[in-house]
Amino acid sequence: xxxxxxxxxxxxxxxxxxxxxxxxxxxxxxxxxxxxxxxxxxxxxxxxxxxxxxxxxxxxxxxxxxxxxxxxxxxxxxxxxxxxxxxxxxxxxxxxxxxxxxxxxxxxxxxxxxxxxxxxxxxxxxxxxxxxxxxxxxxxxxxxxxxxxxxxxxxxxxxxxxxxxxxxxxxxxxxxxxxxxxxxxxxxxxxxxxxxxxxxxxxxxxxxxxxxxxxxxxxxxxxxxxxxxxxxxxxxxxxxxxxxxxxxxxxxxxxxxxxxxxxxxxxxxxxxxxxxxxxxxxxxxxxxxxxxxxxxxxxxxxxxxxxxxxxxxxxxxxxxxxxxxxxxxxxxxxxxxxx
Amino acid sequence: xxxxxxxxxxxxxxxxxxxxxxxxxxxxxxxxxxxxxxxxxxxxxxxxxxxxxxxxxxxxxxxxxxxxxxxxxxxxxxxxxxxxxxxxxxxxxxxxxxxxxxxxxxxxxxxxxxxxxxxxxxxxxxxxxxxxxxxxxxxxxxxxxxxxxxxxxxxxxxxxxxxxxxxxxxxxxxxxxxxxxxxxxxxxxxxxxxxxxxxxxxxxxxxxxxxxxxxxxxxxxxxxxxxxxxxxxxxxxxxxxxxxxxxxxxxxxxxxxxxxxxxxxxxxxxxxxxxxxxxxxxxxxxxxxxxxxxxxxxxxxxxxxxxxxxxxxxxxxxxxxxxxxxxxxxxxxxxxxxxxxxxxxxxxxxxxxxxxxxxxxxxxxxxxxxxxxxxxxxxxxxxxxxxxxxxxxxxxxxxxxxxxxxxxxxxxxxxxxxxxxxxxxxxxxxxxxxxxxxxxxxxxxxxxxxxxxxxxxxxxxxxxxxxxxxxxxxxxxxxxxxxxxxxxxxxxxxxxxxxxxxxxxxxxxxxxxxxxxxxxxxxxxxxxxxxxxxxxxxxxxxxx
Numbered sequence: 001x002x003x004x005x006x007x008x009x010x011x012x013x014x015x016x017x018x019x020x021x022x023x024x025x026x027x028x029x030x031x032x033x034x035x036x037x038x039x040x041x042x043x044x045x046x047x048x049x050x051x052x053x054x055x056x057x058x059x060x061x062x063x064x065x066x067x068x069x070x071x072x073x074x075x076x077x078x079x080x081x082x083x084x085x086x087x088x089x090x091x092x093x094x095x096x097x098x099x100x101x102x103x104x105x106x107x108x109x110x111x112x113x114x115x116x117x118x119x120x121x122x123x124x125x126x127x128x129x130x131x132x133x134x135x136x137x138x139x140x141x142x143x144x145x146x147x148x149x150x151x152x153x154x155x156x157x158x159x160x161x162x163x164x165x166x167x168x169x170x171x172x173x174x175x176x177x178x179x180x181x182x183x184x185x186x187x188x189x190x191x192x193x194x195x196x197x198x199x200x201x202x203x204x205x206x207x208x209x210x211x212x213x214x215x216x217x218x219x220x221x222x223x224x225x226x227x228x229x230x231x232x233x234x235x236x237x238x239x240x241x242x243x244x245x246x247x248x249x250x251x252x253x254x255x256x257x258x259x260x261x262x263x264x265x266x267x268x269x270x271x272x273x274x275x276x277x278x279x280x281x282x283x284x285x286x287x288x289x290x291x292x293x294x295x296x297x298x299x300x301x302x303x304x305x306x307x308x309x310x311x312x313x314x315x316x317x318x319x320x321x322x323x324x325x326x327x328x329x330x331x332x333x334x335x336x337x338x339x
Numbered sequence: 340x341x342x343x344x345x346x347x348x349x350x351x352x353x354x355x356x357x358x359x360x361x362x363x364x365x366x367x368x369x370x371x372x373x374x375x376x377x378x379x380x381x382x383x384x385x386x387x388x389x390x391x392x393x394x395x396x397x398x399x400x401x402x403x404x405x406x407x408x409x410x411x412x413x414x415x416x417x418x419x420x421x422x423x424x425x426x427x428x429x430x431x432x433x434x435x436x437x438x439x440x441x442x443x444x445x446x447x448x449x450x451x452x453x454x455x456x457x458x459x460x461x462x463x464x465x466x467x468x469x470x471x472x473x474x475x476x477x478x479x480x481x482x483x484x485x486x487x488x489x490x491x492x493x494x495x496x497x498x499x500x501x502x503x504x505x506x507x508x509x510x511x512x513x514x515x516x517x518x519x520x521x522x523x524x525x526x527x528x529x530x531x532x533x534x535x536x537x538x539x540x541x542x543x544x545x546x547x548x549x550x551x552x553x554x555x556x557x558x559x560x561x562x563x564x565x566x567x568x569x570x571x572x573x574x575x576x577x578x579x580x581x582x583x584x585x586x587x588x589x590x591x592x593x594x595x596x597x598x599x600x601x602x603x604x605x606x607x608x609x610x611x612x613x614x615x616x617x618x619x620x621x622x623x624x625x626x627x628x629x630x631x632x633x634x635x636x637x638x639x640x641x642x643x644x645x646x647x648x649x650x651x652x653x654x655x656x657x658x659x660x661x662x663x664x665x666x667x668x669x670x671x672x673x674x675x676x677x678x679x680x681x682x683x684x685x686x687x688x689x690x691x692x693x694x695x696x697x698x699x700x701x702x703x704x705x706x707x708x709x710x711x712x713x714x715x716x717x718x719x720x721x722x723x724x725x726x727x728x729x730x731x732x733x734x735x736x737x738x739x740x741x742x743x744x745x746x747x748x749x750x751x752x753x754x755x756x757x758x759x760x761x762x763x764x765x766x767x768x769x770x771x772x773x774x775x776x777x778x779x780x781x782x783x784x785x786x787x788x789x790x791x792x793x794x795x796x797x798x799x800x801x802x803x804x805x806x807x808x809x810x811x812x813x814x815x816x817x818x819x820x821x822x823x824x825x826x827x828x829x830x831x832x833x834x835x836x837x838x839x840x841x842x843x844x845x846x847x848x849x850x851x852x853x854x855x856x857x858x859x860x861x862x863x864x865x866x867x868x869x870x871x872x873x874x875x876x877x878x879x880x881x882x883x
Contacts, residue, residue: 030751030752031751031752031754031755031756032750032751032752032754032755033751035473036750036751036754036755041754042396042473042771043770043771043773043778043780043781043792044473044474044476044477044780045396045473045474046473046475046476046780047788047789047790047791048476049472049473049474049475049476050473050790052468053471053473056471084388085388085389085394085395085396085397085400085471086388086389086529086530087389087524087525096525096527098527100527100530100531102527102530103545108545108546109546112546164576164577164580167577167580168580171580171584172580172583172584175584178586179577179580179581179584179586180572180574180577180580180581181547181548181570181572182547183544183547185380185548185568185570185586188542280573281573281574281577282574282576282577283577284570284571284572284573284574284577285546286386286545286546286547286571290573297750297751299751
């Protein structure tokens with residue numbers, strides 16, 4: 001098992017280099033650079049000064065040189081600074097000699113996105129398992145039909161549209177929930193409990209809207225898996241033994257259904273750091289989706305590469321964790337690995 | 340955006356009936372006398388990146404930094420130059436030397452004295468090659484800058500340079516005592532600025548909001564409103580929801596919201612005041628003069644006659660815009676009132692096209708010359724208003740027998756693959772209606788290299804000469820004549836077709852008092868330090 005782990009970890013290094021190489025060159029295939037942003041289309045900004053900026057950012061060097069410069073920094077875990085005029089560090093905060101701390105861009109955006117996605121993932125899985133089991137047990141009867149219809153509607157409704165409707169209904173007509181942002185304007189003056197409550201209130205809509213889409217696929221996955229398992233012979237055996245229906249469904253069938261879900265959980269790890277651009281824009285939450293989108297539009301290469309690198313590392317680790325989790329849960333796989 | 344606005348628009352109608360929100364009934368009417376205090380909350384679509392504006396370059400940054408830093412001179416409400424921290428300025432008889440006399444007892448918000456040394460230091464920064472600023476070129480024309488005494492700042496130009504005054508009306512003066520040992524590109528001062536103007540930074544939460552508070556040592560006097568909070572809300576539909584829920588006081592709105600949504604709802608009309616002001620830019624259809632047949636003035640004029648500008652203003656902007664006849668803001672001295680846009684005249688257009696050699700020889704509805712049909716492509720970037728404009732132009736030009744295709748391209752590709760290479764027939768883009776009349780960079784024939792701004796390849800000796808003359812003449816009356824002559828030639832040459840100048844539309848909570856109406860040429864914000872919020876209608880006191 002340890003050998004297997006080491007082998008897998010070592011394999012990640014060439015994989016990561018390959019991924020970064022491909023992302024780097026694809027990124028540079030898109031025309032333009034930071035100096036060509038829309039605000040730079042200003043007659044007061046001369047072409048010479050743009051050339052000067054390009055030289056400062058090494059954008060005038062050949063691509064291979066730019067890539068090796070980037071690689072040299074990244075092996076020291078230095079993600080560099082954004083090309084944008086604030087020059088903030090891409091990944092983590094830095095401190096200047098006067099003790100002023102400049103926060104990293106990913107450092108700011110990641111916790112927010114992670115929080116929303118983790119809560120969302122938790123809700124999706126708990127709810128999907130429940131809905132999937134209810135559907136499967138009541139196959140082709142009204143609860144099954146109802147759940148399928150609702151889940152599909154949730155999947156099909158455009159998120160931004162639903163978000164705006166809910167914002168209008170809960171925020172403008174009723175003022176039950178705040179409309180956008182993560183904190184109220186007077187957040188700093190609140191007590192600790194009130195701050196938590198304020199945050200929860202702000203999270204309800206974004207989490208609800210972002211988890212609605214995932215609900216459909218996973219609950220159907222659980223439903224179909226459950227149906228497969230319920231038709232297998234060991235279930236008949238269990239029933240023949242005289243076990244209660246609850247024990248058959250939850251004790252035997254569900255446990256077997258959950259196995260493939262481990263893979264899905266593993267594969268959703270990289271998704272945890274990716275936010276939805278539209279959702280974040282509408283709810284005015286400055287998470288990873290908006291950060292990445294803006295960086296791509298601005299051709300802010302260090303930020304784009306930083307997010308892609310972290311994303312690919314997480315994807316590779318997610319795969320690994322899924323495999324290990326699977327091996328842990330299923331003896332057949334475990335034996336395959338150790339042999 | 341439009342699609343979303345329309346959706347919201349419908350739901351506003353459907354949902355208003357079931358509103359059970361207990362609104363706090365503010366009484367916004369009546370007369371109020373100005374008082375200090377209160378918080379104004381507005382929404383910004385983008386977060387400022389850097390509060391040192393010579394480095395920043397985005398509009399959000401300059402909107403905030405303009406409240407923190409001062410300039411030597413400024414544009415007043417009629418867009419004429421006026422003193423700011425310079426009490427007066429004098430121009431030498433050879434027009435090469437400008438001497439600024441600073442006001443006395445100026446202070447930075449940390450108590451240090453603000454002197455001409457700071458101005459000199461700022462000039463050195465903006466012209467330093469190590470400074471990451473795109474705006475250095477105007478200031479590099481200064482041959483010698485000096486600060487002979489704490490109140491005097493003098494610049495000597497190699498040759499008279501008329502846009503110089505405009506450049507000193509945009510340069511924000513930075514504190515030498517803070518920045519002298521810092522790397523301007525990385526200084527923390529860009530996130531924790533020490534300024535001299537009305538406000539100072541109180542708090543900046545990344546990705547969320549930025550709050551300014553009135554600075555007691557402001558060299559401009561104390562503003563009425565004590566706190567300005569800007570919330571960063573990228574989506575304008577969400578901003579609008581926050582506005583109608585009374586969570587923000589101020590936002591820029593679109594024509595549908597201005598002309599349809601708000602007027603149709605009495606509850607919104609009661610609490611929101613609407614303002615329109617002529618924006619600072621115009622939208623044009625520009626031809627690539629190096630491509631056939633756009634090198635022919637008759638063809639350009641014909642297209643100008645064939646496009647109905649009022650139709651575009653009505654259709655795209657719901658009437659909330661003006662046609663322009665020169666690249667200057669109507670109402671300022673540079674805009675010649677005697678010039679009028681080309682009227683819509685289909686027959687004139689057809690005649691001109693015939694004179695230029697275009698005829699529909701094969702009767703397919705499309706004109707031909709030398710056997711080739713008149714067909715061209717209009718490029719524009721992803722901007723809803725420009726796309727809609729292109730469609731209206733396409734239809735009008737079909738009427739006169741010109742086949743138009745439309746292509747919408749992402750901005751960076753647009754600039755690099757088409758504008759820089761000159762690989763386009765026609766573009767729909769915008770230019771700013773600059774406050775200084777100098778437009779050498781846009782229209783002079785020497786400015787056609789890749790990356791320069793005369794990418795349409797406009798070339799007219801007479802215009803070149805006028806632009807050169809205008810650059811060296813500092814007397815406003817003489818300049819006015821020069822630029823009126825320039826605008827006249829530009830209009831008749833028609834290298835671009837002026838389509839419209841849209842209004843900037845603002846919805847503001849009626850709790851904000853002291854806003855000047857009708858809007859002066861400089862826009863509503865020019866006296867924002869005089870705005871006030873009467874304590875009886877303040878949000879915080881009642882709601883919390």
